[in-house]
Amino acid sequence: MRVSGILPDAFVFPIVIKALGTRGVWLHGHVVKMGHGGDCFVRNAVMDMYARHGPIEFARRLFDEMSERMVADWNCMISGYWRWGDEVEADKLFGSMGVRNVITWTAMVTGYSKRGDLVSARRYFDQMPEKNVVSWNAMLSGYAQNGFAEEGLELFNEMVSGGGVQPDETTWVAVISSCSDRADPKLANSLVNMLKEKNVRLNGFVKTALLDMYAKCGNLAAARKTFDELGTFRNVVAWNAMISAYTRVGDLKSARELFDRMPRKNVVSWNSMIAGYAQNGESAMAIEVFKEMINSKDTKPDEVTMVSVISACGHLGALELGNWALNYARKNQIPTSISGYNAMIFMYSKCGNMKDAERVFHEMERKDVISFNTLITGFAAHGDGLSAVNLMWKMKEYGFQPDRITYISVLTACSHAGLLEEGKKVFESIGAPDVDHYACMIDLLGRVGKLDEAKRLIEKMPMAPHAGVYGSLLNASRIRKRIDIGEFAAKELFRIEPENSGNYVLLSNMYASMGRWNDVERIRGEMKTGGVMKTTGWSYVEYNGKLHKFIVGDTSHERSKDIYKLLMELRKKMKLAGYMADKESVLRDVEEEEKEEMVGTHSEKLAVCFGLLVSEPGAVIRVVKNLRVCWDCHEAMKIISKLEGREIILRDNNRFHSFHNGLCSCKDYW
DNA sequence: ATAGGGTTAG
Numbered sequence: 088m089r090v091s092g093i094l095p096d097a098f099v100f101p102i103v104i105k106a107l108g109t110r111g112v113w114l115h116g117h118v119v120k121m122g123h124g125g126d127c128f129v130r131n132a133v134m135d136m137y138a139r140h141g142p143i144e145f146a147r148r149l150f151d152e153m154s155e156r157m158v159a160d161w162n163c164m165i166s167g168y169w170r171w172g173d174e175v176e177a178d179k180l181f182g183s184m185g186v187r188n189v190i191t192w193t194a195m196v197t198g199y200s201k202r203g204d205l206v207s208a209r210r211y212f213d214q215m216p217e218k219n220v221v222s223w224n225a226m227l228s229g230y231a232q233n234g235f236a237e238e239g240l241e242l243f244n245e246m247v248s249g250g251g252v253q254p255d256e257t258t259w260v261a262v263i264s265s266c267s268d269r270a271d272p273k274l275a276n277s278l279v280n281m282l283k284e285k286n287v288r289l290n291g292f293v294k295t296a297l298l299d300m301y302a303k304c305g306n307l308a309a310a311r312k313t314f315d316e317l318g319t320f321r322n323v324v325a326w327n328a329m330i331s332a333y334t335r336v337g338d339l340k341s342a343r344e345l346f347d348r349m350p351r352k353n354v355v356s357w358n359s360m361i362a363g364y365a366q367n368g369e370s371a372m373a374i375e376v377f378k379e380m381i382n383s384k385d386t387k388p389d390e391v392t393m394v395s396v397i398s399a400c401g402h403l404g405a406l407e408l409g410n411w412a413l414n415y416a417r418k419n420q421i422p423t424s425i426s427g428y429n430a431m432i433f434m435y436s437k438c439g440n441m442k443d444a445e446r447v448f449h450e451m452e453r454k455d456v457i458s459f460n461t462l463i464t465g466f467a468a469h470g471d472g473l474s475a476v477n478l479m480w481k482m483k484e485y486g487f488q489p490d491r492i493t494y495i496s497v498l499t500a501c502s503h504a505g506l507l508e509e510g511k512k513v514f515e516s517i518g519a520p521d522v523d524h525y526a527c528m529i530d531l532l533g534r535v536g537k538l539d540e541a542k543r544l545i546e547k548m549p550m551a552p553h554a555g556v557y558g559s560l561l562n563a564s565r566i567r568k569r570i571d572i573g574e575f576a577a578k579e580l581f582r583i584e585p586e587n588s589g590n591y592v593l594l595s596n597m598y599a600s601m602g603r604w605n606d607v608e609r610i611r612g613e614m615k616t617g618g619v620m621k622t623t624g625w626s627y628v629e630y631n632g633k634l635h636k637f638i639v640g641d642t643s644h645e646r647s648k649d650i651y652k653l654l655m656e657l658r659k660k661m662k663l664a665g666y667m668a669d670k671e672s673v674l675r676d677v678e679e680e681e682k683e684e685m686v687g688t689h690s691e692k693l694a695v696c697f698g699l700l701v702s703e704p705g706a707v708i709r710v711v712k713n714l715r716v717c718w719d720c721h722e723a724m725k726i727i728s729k730l731e732g733r734e735i736i737l738r739d740n741n742r743f744h745s746f747h748n749g750l751c752s753c754k755d756y757w
Numbered sequence: 758a759t760a761g762g763g764t765t766a767g
Binding site for chain 2: 224228231232256257258259260261263264290291292293294295296297298299322323324325326327328329330331353354355356357358359360361362363365366389390391392393394395397398424425426427428429430431432433455456457458459460461462463464467490491492493494495496499523526527530554555556557558559560561562563580589590593715740741
């Protein structure tokens with residue numbers, strides 16, 4: 088072998104081996120043959136190659152065979168063990184070393200950081216006899232990558248105020264990344280100013296980190312400007328960061344545009360797009376993109392992909408699709424993270440399958456607070472308040488502290504199940520209840536009929552009530568027909584969120600149920616003059632593993648004609664059976680809307696009719712609606728379930744309504 | 758060194 092016309096010597100070999108990476112293995116033989124095996128630098132390079140690329144045991148054998156070891160030999164072995172996840176051996180070597188240098192200590196800091204053990208990392212960092220910029224960077228990056236933004240920024244302050252070292256580009260990347268986590272525009276600004284003052288040269292990493300920081304701190308324009316000016320630094324990471332920047336603010340169109348335009352995609356690109364759709368209520372699109380990803384074949388889904396996909400299936404109530412996705416993951420040996428299991432719990436409970444949700448929960452070797460919260464929320468949606476409360480008290484036995492979401496979920500569960508005493512106990516056990524917990528408690532009081540107590544609690548709140556608080560009160564007032572309190576709540580709501588049509592509809596329905604048609608007209612008029620639009624949402628039915636979606640007045644479905652035909656037949660049957668007369672006030676809206684060529688037919692009714700058309704007689708029809716179930720629909724579902732002898736399970740955003748033989752499982756709802 | 762994931766809500 089020849090390099091530059093001369094035989095490679097001990098100086099060249101280490102460089103060549105390093106440059107070759109894994110492919111350096113074949114050089115090992117040459118080294119021995121040519122007699123350089125005895126040179127300590129060559130030996131170190133070969134050992135390091137095995138420590139980096141494996142097998143680590145080969146490195147260890149070379150290490151053990153050495154009669155004399157340099158500090159670098161020890162350091163390479165320690166880093167190697169950390170790389171292969173062997174904390175015990177790394178620790179052992181560190182403990183048995185004679186002389187350590189700054190690299191040794193830094194390796195320990197990096198090792199513990201990578202494992203997420205920031206406390207141990209910091210212990211080593213603090214004990215270091217001397218620190219250089221790499222040591223500081225190791226600690227700062229550790230904090231940044233593990234979400235300890237606060238600690239990272241604090242340490243950075245220490246570094247610049249008295250650390251005795253100058254930050255380099257790696258430092259800035261870590262600090263900027265911590266700032267991104269904090270999502271604090273002021274801090275971002277001061278960082279940018281600091282960069283200007285110090286006249287820091289910005290490399291590609293720093294620029295991309297800045298892009299991400301701008302985006303996460305709410306300055307989309309600056310992010311885009313940075314992206315456009317990246318030039319040769321505009322790699323796949325920058326594209327992905329920009330895509331996420333758009334999905335974060337719900338601009339799916341711009342995100343998709345970039346996604347379609349980017350020259351190369353990796354798994355993160357796909358995951359960003361899928362998660363972007365999933366997080367913005369476009370679950371069906373999320374699944375479409377997932378299918379595209381599978382078909383494209385050049386990028387394989389990973390565990391992050393599956394989390395979004397499974398969650399999307401949950402939102403859609405698409406059980407067949409969800410099971411197909413889980414099957415795909417199993418067949419392709421995609422590992423399941425805690426988030427993955429949590430998504431499964433979510434999916435099963437959103438599909439009405441609490442047995443499997445509980446099974447997954449109990450099968451999990453490691454759980455986190457979200458696992459508990461998700462299952463508790465599932466119980467809440469199914470009206471199983473006691474299971475929710477019990478699981479919350481059990482959390483503490485498992486060593487988990489309920490967080491604010493736990494309390495929201497469990498109070499919601501109490502509310503749906505009418506568990507006043509249990510709910511009060513839970514509320515009192517919260518150290519410092521926030522405004523959402525008050526909202527839940529007011530909802531609970533309202534639903535059990537204690538409206539005056541609910542109003543008094545609002546007056547006693549230590550913070551300003553938000554719309555949710557008054558919304559709960561208005562809803563309860565409607566159920567209990569307490570027009571006085573209802574008007575009070577509505578007045579506040581019209582002030583806080585004048586654009587929300589739901590409040591107008593709620594109050595209007597309240598008047599309607601009391602036959603106060605003049606007031607109904609008045610509210611509708613106010614809605615019109617205020618320019619308030621009625622919100623609409625999609626309804627979904629899963630059939631044969633495919634999703635069928637409907638929107639109010641939908642005529643785009645291929646079976647649309649049959650659906651409307653069935654709808655009219657049902658209406659005739661309902662009239663013949665005498666339902667329409669009894670429920671005249673209830674169904675007034677339907678009649679009006681359907682007179683207008685059925686333009687206003689609610690999406691869930693269309694979905695149910697489609698279900699009736701395509702499914703086996705007697706089969707359960709499952710519908711998922713994106714918004715809350717409408718009042719007249721609720722009544723109509725009861726009737727249809729009886730007329731057709733079918734069970735209809737309807738899930739709105741957060742709870743299940745099972746209609747069977749003219750009855751509904753959610754008695755308090757309407 | 759820079760990019761992606763799960764839970765709450767009238």
